Amino acid sequence: MPKTEGGARSTVALLWGEQGQPTRGPKPSLTPARIAEAAVAVADAEGLDAVSMAKVATSFGVSGMALYRYVPGKDELVDLMVEVVLAERPDLTDAGPDWRPRITAWARAISAIYQAHPWLVKATTLRRHVTGPRQFGWMDTALAALELTGLSYAQQHQAFLLVIGHVRVTIQQSADFDADYAREWGRLTAERLDRDAERFPALTRAIAAGAFEPAGADALEFGLDRILDGVQALIERAPHD
Numbered sequence: 001m002p003k004t005e006g007g008a009r010s011t012v013a014l015l016w017g018e019q020g021q022p023t024r025g026p027k028p029s030l031t032p033a034r035i036a037e038a039a040v041a042v043a044d045a046e047g048l049d050a051v052s053m054a055k056v057a058t059s060f061g062v063s064g065m066a067l068y069r070y071v072p073g074k075d076e077l078v079d080l081m082v083e084v085v086l087a088e089r090p091d092l093t094d095a096g097p098d099w100r101p102r103i104t105a106w107a108r109a110i111s112a113i114y115q116a117h118p119w120l121v122k123a124t125t126l127r128r129h130v131t132g133p134r135q136f137g138w139m140d141t142a143l144a145a146l147e148l149t150g151l152s153y154a155q156q157h158q159a160f161l162l163v164i165g166h167v168r169v170t171i172q173q174s175a176d177f178d179a180d181y182a183r184e185w186g187r188l189t190a191e192r193l194d195r196d197a198e199r200f201p202a203l204t205r206a207i208a209a210g211a212f213e214p215a216g217a218d219a220l221e222f223g224l225d226r227i228l229d230g231v232q233a234l235i236e237r238a239p240h241d
Contacts, residue, residue, distance in 0.1 A: 011076050032080055039078075040084055048119035052074065078123050079132065089140065099149045110138060111220055115174070118172075146231075151231075
């Protein structure tokens with residue numbers, strides 16, 4: 001369910017550290033950040049769906065209701081978790097002065113965070129996610145690199161969406177990969193195509209050549225290079241004064 005305007009405002013205040021401390025009850029012994037860190041540990045071990053206020057509360061030896069003094073609910077907790085795992089924005093100056101090595105370094109850096117926390121893909125979907133300062137910082141850094149292209153700001157934003165979309169897709173594919181299932185699929189498919197190769201000649205040749213083997217890190221680099229090749233082509237076609 002989408003957040004109401006009031007709910008979104010309270011989440012923004014929470015993410016930006018502008019939420020007041022509880023005024024009733026005993027002196028606060030927890031913080032939103034500590035609660036989010038405990039929730040991250042659950043998500044890393046068991047996935048995002050395993051995170052609940054009650055389960056996180058057991059990390060502190062308190063009831064689930066006790067956490068509501070600090071975090072309004074699970075949606076807000078997930079937004080906090082995103083902020084916790086995102087490091088401060090990367091410094092891309094060492095990558096070089098040009099846009100391409102800088103956005104490449106950015107993509108590799110954000111991909112490493114997604115790899116460490118695959119649940120981030122689900123946690124940062126647009127349906128309900130509220131953006132915090134660290135996520136804004138990563139976006140700002142990527143757009144600063146793309147400013148060097150000289151493209152329009154709308155084109156820079158579209159290029160950013162292509163890059164982050166590619167990162168998210170490769171991480172999701174990696175998370176979904178099941179080696180045992182892949183071996184069984186390969187065996188059954190090979191048996192089927194042995195009998196029907198003439199019906200699916202291109203597919204048969206591709207599988208025989210190993211095209212369906214997991215690409216690993218190469219999947220990120222291959223797609224990223226093709227996206228950036230396209231950005232370079234757009235730059236070269238842009239009118240010059």
